[in-house]
Amino acid sequence: MFSISKQTDHIGAEISGIDLSQPFPPEAADALRQAFVDHSVLAIRDQKLDAPAFLNATRLFGEPLRQHLKQFNLPECPDVATISNQEKTKEGKINVRGVSWHTDHSFQPEPPKATALYAVSLPTKGGDTEWAHMGAAYDALPAPLRTEVDALEAVHAYTESRVPPNLTERIAAGEDDASDGVVHPLIRTHPENGRKSIYLNPLRVRRFRGMTPEHCAELIERIVAHATQPEFVYTHRWRAGDMVIWDNRCCIHKANADYDFEELRLLYRIIIQGDTPR
Ligand code: SIN
Numbered sequence: 001m002f003s004i005s006k007q008t009d010h011i012g013a014e015i016s017g018i019d020l021s022q023p024f025p026p027e028a029a030d031a032l033r034q035a036f037v038d039h040s041v042l043a044i045r046d047q048k049l050d051a052p053a054f055l056n057a058t059r060l061f062g063e064p065l066r067q068h069l070k071q072f073n074l075p076e077c078p079d080v081a082t083i084s085n086q087e088k089t090k091e092g093k094i095n096v097r098g099v100s101w102h103t104d105h106s107f108q109p110e111p112p113k114a115t116a117l118y119a120v121s122l123p124t125k126g127g128d129t130e131w132a133h134m135g136a137a138y139d140a141l142p143a144p145l146r147t148e149v150d151a152l153e154a155v156h157a158y159t160e161s162r163v164p165p166n167l168t169e170r171i172a173a174g175e176d177d178a179s180d181g182v183v184h185p186l187i188r189t190h191p192e193n194g195r196k197s198i199y200l201n202p203l204r205v206r207r208f209r210g211m212t213p214e215h216c217a218e219l220i221e222r223i224v225a226h227a228t229q230p231e232f233v234y235t236h237r238w239r240a241g242d243m244v245i246w247d248n249r250c251c252i253h254k255a256n257a258d259y260d261f262e263e264l265r266l267l268y269r270i271i272i273q274g275d276t277p278r
Helices: 024-039 051-058 134-139 142-148 214-228
Strands: 005-008 013-018 039-044 077-084 114-123 129-133 153-156 180-183 187-189 196-198 205-208 235-237 243-247 251-256 268-272
Touching: 005 024, 005 153, 005 235, 024 039, 024 243, 039 235, 051 077, 051 114, 051 243, 129 134, 134 196, 134 214, 180 187, 205 214, 235 268, 243 251
Parallel strands: 013 039
Antiparallel strands: 005 013, 039 243, 077 268, 114 243, 114 268, 129 235, 129 251, 153 180, 153 205, 187 196
């Protein structure tokens, strides 16, 4: 059986002694899924995966979904997308995605439960990814703030005023477009362990129902400042052969754009079917 090494008090575990390109005994698959629920971010070291093998490995955690930014999907394996520092805006400027705190695809009625990345090419220094545990952050909310957020509902949408100006264009909108926004509770309960966490996407929340835009903006800033304190954060220093998978239901994440852009940073990305946040 593989080994699990916890990385912080609240979030992140390193998995070693496993080869995801090989068939897996059912009890090991169950243990890996349990580790995912317990630690929220798994960094699985020393893999050798091409795109189809990566896709196959993620099936241990659920059903992969086609990603909506179709221009990044690999033609030969379209459920696997790329994320890289070679992407350009319409104006030809480098566009590094994911550099501020967010949770993936919250503008969809059933956002993906998990996202997985596999390192294809890494800069020699920097380019870490960070995750904050929103369950631990919820537990530690000061009582008055917890009372304020407990019953709030948030409208999430792909485009709205908080989105950075270089928002990546979708080349084809799908039924998941939800241009009017979808409503999710701000506090959701994890369907597998029953734990409450803050379900906030600072980039995609258009507003909280019944609240002025100024108050919304102030509340979002306050929650993000609280949730991203070092005690709730795991920082992953990428190594060749890493596959990382995380639980979008209880984490927010961001990539650090602090490296030499002359060096290629290229990751494969897969998202896994989720359910309606409740
Ligand atoms: C993302 O999924 O938001 C990007 C993560 C990364 O590039 O490390």
